[in-house]
Amino acid sequence: MNRIEERLKELKTENKKAFITYMTAGLPDMEGTKALIKAQEEAGTDIIELGIPFSDPVADGPVIQDASYKSICKGTNLRKVFQMMEEIRNDGVKMPVIFMMYYNTILHYGIEAFAAKCKEAGVDGLIIPDLPFEEQEDLQTALDKEDAAILIQLVSPVSKDRIAKILEHARGFVYCVSSMGVTGQAGTFHKEIISYLTNVKKVSKIPVMMGFGIRTPKDIEPMKDIIDGAIVGSHFIRLLEENNYDIKAAKEYCRSFKRDL
Amino acid sequence: MNSKAYYGKFGGQFVAESLMNTLEELDEAFETAIKDPEFLEEYHYYLKQYVGRETPLYYAERLSEKYGTKIYLKREDLNHTGAHKINNVIGQILLAKRMGKKKVIAETGAGQHGVATATGAALFDMECSVYMGEEDMKRQALNVMRMEMLGAKVVSVRSGSNTLKDATNEAIRTWAKTAEDTFYVIGSAVGPYPYPKMVKEFQSVISQEAKKQFYEVEKRQPDVVMACVGGGSNSIGMFADFIEEKGVELIGVEAAGKGIETGEHASAMAEGKPGTLHGMKSYLLQDEDGNIKLAHSISAGLDYPGVGPEHAYLKDTKRAAYVSITDTEAMDALMELCKLEGIIPAIESAHAVAYAIKKAKEMNMDQSMIVCLSGRGDKDVHTIADYLAGKGYLN
Numbered sequence: 157m158n159r160i161e162e163r164l165k166e167l168k169t170e171n172k173k174a175f176i177t178y179m180t181a182g183l184p185d186m187e188g189t190k191a192l193i194k195a196q197e198e199a200g201t202d203i204i205e206l207g208i209p210f211s212d213p214v215a216d217g218p219v220i221q222d223a224s225y226k227s228i229c230k231g232t233n234l235r236k237v238f239q240m241m242e243e244i245r246n247d248g249v250k251m252p253v254i255f256m257m258y259y260n261t262i263l264h265y266g267i268e269a270f271a272a273k274c275k276e277a278g279v280d281g282l283i284i285p286d287l288p289f290e291e292q293e294d295l296q297t298a299l300d301k302e303d304a305a306i307l308i309q310l311v312s313p314v315s316k317d318r319i320a321k322i323l324e325h326a327r328g329f330v331y332c333v334s335s336m337g338v339t340g341q342a343g344t345f346h347k348e349i350i351s352y353l354t355n356v357k358k359v360s361k362i363p364v365m366m367g368f369g370i371r372t373p374k375d376i377e378p379m380k381d382i383i384d385g386a387i388v389g390s391h392f393i394r395l396l397e398e399n400n401y402d403i404k405a406a407k408e409y410c411r412s413f414k415r416d417l
Numbered sequence: 418m419n420s421k422a423y424y425g426k427f428g429g430q431f432v433a434e435s436l437m438n439t440l441e442e443l444d445e446a447f448e449t450a451i452k453d454p455e456f457l458e459e460y461h462y463y464l465k466q467y468v469g470r471e472t473p474l475y476y477a478e479r480l481s482e483k484y485g486t487k488i489y490l491k492r493e494d495l496n497h498t499g500a501h502k503i504n505n506v507i508g509q510i511l512l513a514k515r516m517g518k519k520k521v522i523a524e525t526g527a528g529q530h531g532v533a534t535a536t537g538a539a540l541f542d543m544e545c546s547v548y549m550g551e552e553d554m555k556r557q558a559l560n561v562m563r564m565e566m567l568g569a570k571v572v573s574v575r576s577g578s579n580t581l582k583d584a585t586n587e588a589i590r591t592w593a594k595t596a597e598d599t600f601y602v603i604g605s606a607v608g609p610y611p612y613p614k615m616v617k618e619f620q621s622v623i624s625q626e627a628k629k630q631f632y633e634v635e636k637r638q639p640d641v642v643m644a645c646v647g648g649g650s651n652s653i654g655m656f657a658d659f660i661e662e663k664g665v666e667l668i669g670v671e672a673a674g675k676g677i678e679t680g681e682h683a684s685a686m687a688e689g690k691p692g693t694l695h696g697m698k699s700y701l702l703q704d705e706d707g708n709i710k711l712a713h714s715i716s717a718g719l720d721y722p723g724v725g726p727e728h729a730y731l732k733d734t735k736r737a738a739y740v741s742i743t744d745t746e747a748m749d750a751l752m753e754l755c756k757l758e759g760i761i762p763a764i765e766s767a768h769a770v771a772y773a774i775k776k777a778k779e780m781n782m783d784q785s786m787i788v789c790l791s792g793r794g795d796k797d798v799h800t801i802a803d804y805l806a807g808k809g810y811l812n
Contacts, residue, residue: 211708212582212694214589215433221576233706259431260692264707286431286693290419312435314597322434336435337594 158306159252159280160328163202164363167384174329174385175414176365177392178205178256180223182232184401186240192396193244195403197251199410205283205387208234208257215258215285217340219390223397234261238277245278254281254308262295271298274305281306281328289322311356312336313346319359329363329384332356334370340390341369353382373416386417422610424730430609431693432589439596444611446516451618456511463507464622467540468497470504472623474630474787479757484777487785489639491627493651493792494762500792501623501651502533502604508619510537513600520544520599524588526553526581527717528560529792530604535569537602545569548588552579553717560796578711581721585695605648606725609696613653613725620654627787628658641776641786643668645768646739647683647718649725651791660736669728670772672714673741683712685724686732686739694722699729715744715800716764718792742768748804750774751794763792764800 157165167174177196181189193204209224209232216224234257241253255274262270262284274282282305287295289309296307309326311319312333323330332353334345346352357364367387370376376386392409399405422429430440450456464470472492481488493501513521521543525531531547538545547564551573554561564571574587592601606616624642631639642659644652646669659665674682685700692701694709702710702722712722731737742750747764750771754760762770766789773788780786794801 212586214586214695215593217590218576225576228706228708235706258693260694260701260703260709261707263692263698264690264703285433286696288430288432288434288437290422290437291429291431293418310434312433314435314438316438318434318437333433333435335594336596338590 158328159250160203160254160306163252164329167202168363173383173417174202174363174365175200175410175417176203176205176367176385176387177201177410178207178387178389179393179396180207180209180220180227181237181240182209182227182230183223183396185230186232186236188401190240190244191403192401192406193249193251193253194247195407196410197249199407200414201251201410202385203252203254205254205256205389206237208237208255208261210258210261213258215338217338217390219340219393223393234265238273241277241279252280253278254283255279255305256283259284259287267294267298271295271302271304274299275302279305281308283308283310283331285310289318313348313352319356323360326362329365330356330360331387332364332366332383334366334368339368344369350379350382353379357382373413388413419610424727425733427691427697427699427726427729428610428613429698430696431698432609432696433593435593436596436609440609440611442516447512447611447615450512450515456515460508460511463511464504468503468507469495470622471626472496474627476634477758480754483757484774485782486777486780487782488773488777489631489785489787490760490790491623491655491787492790493623494760494766494790498529498533498536499795500529500533500763501620501654502530503536504622504654505604505616505619505650506530506533506537506602509600509602509615510541510543513543513602514541516600518598518600520595521602522546522548522588522591522599523602523604524548524581524585525604526550526584526720527796528553528557528564529718529796531569531571532560532563532567533604534602535564535567538569539567546572548572548574548584548591550579550581550584551575553581553584557717557796580711582709589695605650605721606653606727607648607695607697607699607723613697613727616650617653617657617727620650621657623651623654623789624656624658627655631787635785638662638665639787640780640784641666641668643670643769643773643776643786644789645670645719645765645791646724646728647672647721647765648723649728651789653725653727655787655789656731656737667731667737668772668776669737669739670768671739671741672716672719672747672768673743674713674715676743677741681713682741683714683719683721684741685722687741691729697723697726699726700724715747715804716768718763718765719768740772742771746771748801751801760790761794762790763794764797766791
């Protein structure tokens with residue numbers, strides 16, 4: 157069974173919610189990324205989204221844009237992140253890891269080679285914000301053939317009647333984008349957030365996670381009973397930067413969020 | 418896969434899920450509008466009375482004589498605001514109005530599309546924001562002022578390379594946030610479907626007129642039709658009505674910058690590597706990690722790392738040929754056109770003129786070509802002055 161599905165099944169049995177973080181791969185450097193993943197596994201983060209930096213991150217706000225840019229300047233690329241993944245799996249890291257990346261990076265690597273490499277390197281899922289449902293066929297076929305990573309489906313507050321179609325064969329979890337637009341709009345969610353999440357939850361056979369603009373457990377208090385977990389991205393990156401990528405600070409944040417969730 | 422969004426393997430809709438319904442609404446509104454006689458009448462009314470169409474198809478007598486073939490220039494430089502960009506803006510803003518949108522946004526590099534959009538927004542009383550790279554705002558301060566005079570807000574973009582590519586990223590981000598009440602006016606034949614189709618539709622007036630005008634004089638089809646290609650809006654408009662005329666050779670001229678071999682160029686076709694950017698799959702300039710490379714051209718309007726998906730398709734099916742012209746060749750052609758014909762072309766358009774001069778060498782006086790003169794060079798005088806100073810032309 158895929159590590160994401162396995163972890164989410166455990167959480168369901170324990171009646172707990174998932175805590176998911178996003179961090180840009182290659183910051184502060186590749187060794188630092190490894191240390192942060194290991195620390196988060198200890199601190200109780202359930203799933204990590206690892207951002208593969210891209211030159212033109214159109215789905216991201218200023219915080220993740222900056223992080224991407226810095227990471228590219230440090231020489232981070234997909235090949236090196238795959239290598240890092242193989243190393244942490246060899247070191248015994250068991251937690252699910254999702255790559256958050258833009259489609260061009262995959263096309264450039266080669267779709268089939270990419271799918272095979274995901275499996276080999278222990279990548280469990282993919283989030284590709286510029287690959288909507290209608291454009292997924294090529295990649296989905298390659299992933300299915302290898303029985304490789306799960307392509308995580310995203311829905312937005314304006315997806316409306318597209319939701320059923322998108323979720324029909326979705327695996328892992330549904331990523332509910334909390335607002336219109338890009339990542340990192342601190343604490344401001346779409347005006348119809350509750351009815352939107354309720355609707356997704358009703359349609360979905362798999363767990364429903366909410367992301368974009370979440371900083372603290374308090375931010376999601378109003379919708380806590382609807383969703384199965386929360387994803388923190390821009391805020392976590394800012395916290396890492398402010399604390400100079402201090403492992404202890406990262407651990408403390410993850411531990412306390414998970415506890416209060 | 419939405420097969421109508423594709424030109425062969427190019428095109429598509431590589432955007433965030435939150436824009437998919439927006440694109441569908443846009444597609445429906447567009448398809449209905451272009452079949453509605455009332456909409457078309459209004460569009461053509463503004464093209465005639467406001468833009469100043471039709472534009473002449475001018476027989477460039479001295480240029481033709483010197484290079485030994487008949488060269489006709491399609492004078493898009495004589496449009497209101499100085500380039501072909503306004504054709505598309507009028508179409509898209511009328512569509513926005515029809516869809517009940519009150520705000521428009523646009524991206525701009527050199528400022529021509531920004532000025533055209535600001536103009537259209539003023540004309541139809543819409544709120545307008547134009548995204549422009551900080552670097553481009555410095556280089557094109559005059560166009561920034563023109564946009565502001567026309568009532569638009571120019572938003573300075575400080576991310577990545579601070580140029581057109583990044584301005585487009587920022588416009589897409591803003592659109593994803595505000596699509597519920599905002600219309601994104603894309604200026605080039607790029608972006609997610611239906612934008613490439615829409616831009617072609619509203620620019621095809623160029624070839625509709627040219628075909629008729631040419632026939633009136635020559636009583637046949639031209640041998641060659643040529644235009645410069647950045648994203649590809651004037652060229653797709655210039656090609657549109659000739660694509661089905663198999664005897665007409667279509668040539669798109671990209672910017673070779675300092676030379677393809679130097680790596681400092683804007684010729685997405687020359688490198689021939691497909692990828693996805695700004696909502697479309699097409700040929701793109703990319704580095705070894707799949708990041709988008711910066712384009713280079715002396716002409717800001719051709720300074721774009723991608724190309725419209727239909728052009729990629731026309732290249733692959735060999736219906737059109739794509740060539741490139743260096744900064745130096747373009748500037749030489751610009752000066753040549755000034756001196757021989759008394760026309761100061763935009764540096765973008767000078768790329769097409771430069772290749773026309775090369776192509777003429779394999780043609781004769783019984784043959785003819787149409788070159789799209791997409792814009793005028795007024796906006797470029799500072800660049801031209803700097804170039805001439807560096808090259809010593811004025812000595």
